[in-house]
Amino acid sequence: MHALILAGGLSHERDVSIRSGRRVHDALRGTVDKVSLVDVDTELIPTLRHGDVDVVWPLVHGATGEDGSLQALLELVGLPFVGTGSHSARVAWNKAVSKAVMLRNGVATPDYVTLPQSLFREVGAEQVLDTVVARFGLPVVVKPVRGGSALGVSIVHDREDLARAMVHCFAYGDTALVERFVEGTELAMSVIGTGESARVLPAVETVTDGAYDYDARYNPGRVEYFAPARLSQAQAEAAAATALLVHRSMDLRDLSRIDLILDSEGLPQVIDINIAPGMTETSLFPQAAEAAGLDLGAVYREVVETAAARA
């Protein structure tokens, strides 16, 4: 079997994607007949068509890789691939859409509002921001409605910092999502499998000095990880059930990572869905697999073989 890993691309998360791709490539080497790692560029379609590829693993983070575009292309070419299909990817990628779907499915997620930049222009920024604060209080979380790796994300504690956070966010995209900040235990729930056969790996708890921002995510040191998380059985089960509900109800496939906060009431509130979770040295999915006592190479082989069987 020839597994082709796609990593890189042109999104803001190119660097993370390349690091993820290399880690998966190394873990898969020796577990499948052949594994290759390529960038997403003008050589991609010829490689897909003529590269004797059996299965593709798109590990491109950010736009193109996670917004369903790359998946749609792979569906068009007719090659099986690891991960969620294009339609569900589109839903998961847009945080506003995915939150709406989650709420419809009975999944708790922090209260939020979606605000395109054009609205601020038309209505007046200060009035909109005052209204946001009146509704959610402070702190709030400002994030691009599409994006990952905490790029463009700010946790705003003071009203006077809100406008700067909005400008920072709009540098990454034209629509912002502002949500109520939920205090609690931050958990990353990694899910493997599809539909009824999907299973949840042990929760990974993150405790960060400051915000869990890009610097914290990719530079070891500022984050203390607990894998498995320091949870009671009831808490662990509630978090796992929520992650599974999201994975299944949103038709996520093969693997995903559902980030949630266990609030002070013990309610898991989902804050992000990742259909192409990071696989770097500091990423959460590999830590969850390790906490479960799983060999990463074996996990990745299982994922690849499952995907290849869909051919």
Next chain:
Amino acid sequence: MSDGTPTPREGTRLDPWYGSYAQRAHQMRASEIRALFAVASRPEVVSLAGGMPFIGGLPLEELGEMSRRLIVEQGEVALQYGSGQGDPALREKILDVMALEGISAHPDDVVVTTGSQQALDLVTKIFIDPGDVIVAEAPSYVGALGVFRAHEAEVVHVPMDAQGLIPEALEATLTRLASAGKRVKFLYTVPNFHNPGGVTLSLERRPRVLEICQRHGVLVLEDNPYGLLGFDQEPLPAMRSMSPEGVIYLGSFSKTFAPGYRVGWAVAPHAVREKLVLASEAAILSPSNASQMAIATYLDHFDWQGQIKKFREQYRERRDAMISSLSEHIPEASWNVPDGGFYVWVKLPDGLDAKSMLPRAITARVAYVSGSAFYIDGSGTDHLRLSYCFPTPDRIREGVRRLATVVDAELETVRIFGTAGGGGGDTVDFPSPDLF
């Protein structure tokens, strides 16, 4: 796992040596800004960020043959360890290069290094204790700031104008620091076609700067990678030529020939030179013999001055493309017109923040370096550095056109919110080497 409250236990920080690092290493972190530059290497992106010379302008076929012959005919020396101070034959030839800027020296005064960046590190290593003060231009070369941080120096910036470092400001700064009991070890300056400022320290100011430093007991570290890359005028005399005992001079083949060889040099007063040699041997044993011999051969058998003349013409054409594009597309910004070197230093329209704007630029497929990289405290976000050395004139024009759309969009956002963005994190910028 139980139904009761879980027992607290130790987590992991994914780095078992986290508690062992030197304090200065904790600021060495990959930043969001650095990650964004990963995209800049893609051909779809017009990178106006990197200070990479136009290597395509070199006679690569002939250089290939030169390298082949070097290994075949002199491989037993070229691939062996060499002298810690550097190949004597190359040191001799370096004198010819420096003579173009009025420097008279002896081969024994020259220490060959792995790029002038290593010389910068060595000088800082032998002079700076933690907390010692280095005075540097505002803005200043990002690669130097990285070295100074690593050695825990306190960097104090002194402003420049169109004629380079302002002597009155230098005098005032040194006086103020002396009054505060601060120990200033050296002035770091890039006098010719400054990186990133693009300006040149005028001939009239050079002796004044030297006199001020001498009076305050401050050594001058003259970093001169661009001095031979002026477009019109003859090279100005190096500061070293005016004060051999008060100046350590750093030279490089990276901009006038090729950075891939990693060969630079230092010329220092003899006692300083001795320490530089010992420090260099401790760090790297000896610079690469193969690289030194390749450069010595190049200087012997190629028309290296003719090549520099070609580079100057190519870079002038690119500078012109950049300046005319800026005038056409971003007239609301302001900039200097460099007479040589690689860089244009652009002041953004009021309210814009170059660091915060960078993600938008990457989305638009154009890259630059935020001015914040060139200040020790991360200020300078109202400026950005554009490099014209590597892209073709057409690509430069396209890059500036794209940048204009970014500026327009960011201006609109800033107008809406009445403030610039505050993103990018508070980590110090450590641009990758190709951006230097």
